[in-house]
Amino acid sequence: MHLITTNAELETAVAALAKSAFVTVDTEFIRETTFWPELCLIQMAAPGVTALVDPLSPDLDLAPFFALMANEAVVKVFHAARQDIEIIHHLGDLLPHPVFDTQVAAMVCGFGDSVSYDQLVQKITGAQLDKSSRFTDWRHRPLSEKQLTYALADVTHLIDVYKHLAAELEREKRGHWLNEEMDVLTSRETYDPDPEDAWKRLKMRLRKPQELAVVQAVAAWREREARDRNVPRGRVIKDDAVYEIAQQQPRDTTALSRLRTVPKGWERSATATTLLQVVNTALELPKDQMPRLPKMAQVPEGSSAAAELLKVLLRQVAEKEGVAAKVLASGDDIDRIAAEGEEADVPAMHGWRRQVFGDIAVRLVRGEIALKFDRRKVTVFDLAQ
Structure with missing residues (x-):
């Protein structure tokens, strides 16, 4: 060959x-x-x-x-x-x-x-x-x-x-x-993802604006370092280290050396020097320039039960249309529609997905349609009729 x-x-x-x-x-x-x-x-x-x-x-x-x-x-x-x-x-x-x-x-x-x-x-x-x-x-x-x-x-x-x-x-x-x-x-x-958005890949619970500022700055720095050196992100510093640095906020090599996620002696490297500069710059941001912590969405009462009903509807629609349920709506789509209804800005509420699933999902949340078990199959019926 x-x-x-x-x-x-x-x-x-x-x-x-x-x-x-x-x-x-x-x-x-x-x-x-x-x-x-x-x-x-x-x-x-x-x-x-x-x-x-x-x-x-x-x-x-x-x-x-x-x-x-x-x-x-x-x-x-x-x-x-x-x-x-x-x-x-x-x-x-x-x-x-x-x-x-x-x-x-x-x-x-x-x-x-x-x-x-x-x-x-x-x-x-x-x-x-x-x-x-x-x-x-x-x-x-x-x-x-x-x-x-x-x-x-x-x-x-x-x-x-x-x-x-x-x-x-x-x-x-x-x-x-x-x-x-x-x-x-x-x-x-x-x-072409923006390095400034790299922090969004990290699943971290942050309690203070200063912690978020450090995470954003360190994640962006790590992304650029990884690209420039052509190494995996974890070869620069691991995700756990980003989180620990955000919590402990080391300002010098002595403080950096105390972190359990930092290899012994690494704090004396040139890479560590640039990292500390990034951390100090983030911590010195004026209070009015500190990033705001993302607000945890208030989940309306009953939305968990509504989400379970929407999952049943999703399966019913997917079987009817002969399409994979996953391609119609994700778990996050379902939770957001259950909580926010038509205001949910998710893929299932746009384009062809909305025509196939999103509109009928909103009608279920509004109480305009219902599900019933008929001859071993789940069917949809219009309550107005």
């Missing part, structure tokens, strides 16, 4: 793939020791054409690949596209478009909340995928014939999966559902 390692071969392969209306794409990468994924292999296929590209080849220019990803005349088909698109965005400074994610399409077409790629292939094509090479170190060269066969199977079977799901979406007139999801998936904001 041939691995593309030269510019001429890549240009020829891309020219052949670009003649198709769609191309299936997958990548193999490693990111255990880096912030940014290290791209190790690119797989592509279209009817009658396949390509395995070695991005680690020292003289290979990936410009033709990026041009194909930007080609508006060719649909780029991925399964679970988020990390593949992140890699393309980081290395090529572009977002593939148009995109079709078969994982999302499968949920829209009723294949369940978390169907895996090999399960999807088996259900649609009947083929059993050999996943024995899944945990390969894709940086190692040369790659074996077995590894290349495994990698290529991910995109060749994806052709049939894509055709089946695209036809199903067309038949059910749900193409616009998927398009809304792809708009989010291919939005630049999805892959």
Whole structure:
């Protein structure tokens, strides 16, 4: 099985793939020791054409690949596209478009909340995928014939999966559902998060504005350090250390050395020096510039019971529409609708989700409809009738 390692071969392969209306794409990468994924292999296929590209080849220019990803005349088909698109965005400074994610399409077409790629292939094509090479170190060269066969199977079977799901979406007139999801998936904001928002990833109970100020500052500093040094966030400092620093608020190396989450001697490093500068700057903010602690939402009485009813309604609607419940509404969506009704600003109250589930969920909260058990099935009936 041939691995593309030269510019001429890549240009020829891309020219052949670009003649198709769609191309299936997958990548193999490693990111255990880096912030940014290290791209190790690119797989592509279209009817009658396949390509395995070695991005680690020292003289290979990936410009033709990026041009194909930007080609508006060719649909780029991925399964679970988020990390593949992140890699393309980081290395090529572009977002593939148009995109079709078969994982999302499968949920829209009723294949369940978390169907895996090999399960999807088996259900649609009947083929059993050999996943024995899944945990390969894709940086190692040369790659074996077995590894290349495994990698290529991910995109060749994806052709049939894509055709089946695209036809199903067309038949059910749900193409616009998927398009809304792809708009989010291919939005630049999805892959360019502001370091100043990094603190929102942390699940911490904060009691004082000073603690929040330190968490915000340290989390943003850590995000920039991790990106600049290309190491995982935890290699800079761990989440537990961010929380302990916010609580203890060390202003000098002596105080920093007393923290249990800080390795012995680390307080004397250059990294620790910049961290202390960040902490002191946050603590010296004027009182009127300190961030306000997020207010805990007051949960209206009875909303917990309403949420349980909404979960039943969600399952009923999902079964009726033949779509995964998870793609209609999350647990947070349900809780917010139960507490806030139509004012809930959640995905389930926007776009196609609102048409399918959000509006009827609000009607249940208002007491305009009810649920009943009829012949072993949960049904909805209008109380006005």
